[in-house]
Amino acid sequence: MRHKWTYRNRSPGRPRTDREIEQLVLRLARESDWGYERIEGELLKLGITVSHETVGSILERHEIPPVAEREPSLSWRHLMTHYKDQLLAWVHGASKQCLAYSTSPTSDVGVGSLRTQHSISDSG
Structure with missing residues (x-):
C-alpha cells in the first residue's frame, strides 16, 4: 500500500x-x-x-x-595614553586663550565705558 x-x-x-x-x-x-x-x-x-x-x-x-x-576594550585607554601630550597641550593652550580673552584690555574698557555711561545717565 x-x-x-x-x-x-x-x-x-x-x-x-x-x-x-x-x-x-x-x-x-x-x-x-x-x-x-x-x-x-x-x-x-x-x-x-x-x-x-x-x-x-x-x-x-x-x-x-x-x-x-569578554575582555574590555582598550581603545579609550590607548587613545588617552597615546595622545596624552597633544591633549594636554591643547587643553593648556585653550585655557590660556580663555584667560587672555577674559582679561584683555578691550573687554575691560568696554565694560568700564558702559559703567561710565550708565553712571552719568543715572546722575543726570
Missing part, C-alpha cells in the same frame, strides 16, 4: 538564522562591547527582528562569551 502523505526530511526545531544576519551579529559583538539585548536593539533599528536569545545562541555557537566575560 502506498503512503498517502509524504513529508520532507526536515530537522526538528526552528530554522537557522540567515547567514548574513549571523555574520552581522558576530561583527557587532566583536567590534563593540554590546550585550545580547543591545545587539538585538541595533538590529531592530535596521529592520531585522531577532531575539536576544537568538543573538546569545549565535555568539555561543561561535564561542564568543557574554559581554561580562
